[in-house]
Amino acid sequence: MTTAVNDPVKEKVAAYLETALGKPVDLAPLPDATPLNTLGLDSLLTISVLVTLLEDAGVDLGEHADSLVTPSTLGDLYAIAGRFLGGPEERPAAETAAAEPREQNDQLAYYQAKLAYEIDSADLRDALAAGQDLVVVDGRSSESYAAEHIPGAVSIPHRSISQDSLAGLSRAPLYVTYCDGIGCNASTKTAIKLATAGFRVKELIGGLDWWKRDGHPTEGHAAPEHSHHAGCGC
Structure with missing residues (x-):
């Protein structure tokens, strides 16, 4: 049968x-x-x-x-x-029921990881204003940094990162990496290299593009003279 x-x-x-x-x-x-x-x-x-x-x-x-x-x-x-x-x-119903808590835990872990490893422009602005111990890192080329960058950011092009180039950096601060935006992965490459070297790192969501969209100022020879701040409301 x-x-x-x-x-x-x-x-x-x-x-x-x-x-x-x-x-x-x-x-x-x-x-x-x-x-x-x-x-x-x-x-x-x-x-x-x-x-x-x-x-x-x-x-x-x-x-x-x-x-x-x-x-x-x-x-x-x-x-x-x-x-x-x-x-x-x-x-089986028992398997389906057992899978649901696992899926929920996986989802919670995913969202918690996003907050642990990412920061948005509003939170970065507030952290800088509060004087928190962090360093903003521009992982793009030196030319891009010179044209326009987040005020106070340091230029560490990801292609140039090595143990020697990182030797003089303190491991105490939180390092926030950024690049042009969602179409660029230089911030991710920078974050990987810093994390591999033992630094605490977060990545700026949306990079320089969303920093400017939220109305925050920039510096550099191509930076606009005036910017209008419009909070994202989050």
Whole structure:
């Protein structure tokens, strides 16, 4: 007897088998009780298919080790694929419920990390005004810095950063890196190099572009003479 399994699950199983066997596989006429070894899968290939399926599904093998049994038939493989690769409606209710707190924790960790590693222009302005111990770092070229930069920022082009060039910097302050904006990754490269060297770092969201959009002043031979401050309201 063949258990009713939706076509997407069978298609996924067929794809894994075809990859393992290196040839097309037609599962449609085969009953669930069909032994996998009759398809040409030995024990090592079967385990390889199982591990690949679980890794693609993002399954923690250690967490599910006690509940996993190496499949010996197509029906076994369908059941595992339906459990881990199927949509939410195909997963056991207990698994779906258990996944929700993990997803919430992951989401909270993501947002907390954003605040830990990023700063916006309003918060940077307030921190500078309050005299907090921080150093604003312009990671762009020296020419770009000379044209226009955040007042008080130091120029440390990311391409020039080395252990020697950082040797004279204090590790006490928080370093805030920036570049042109969202279309530029110099601030990220600068932050990586500073963090790798052991400095505390945050990245300015939106870079110089959003600093100016929020109405904060700039310096340099291309900087406008007047700027209008308009708080972002956050």
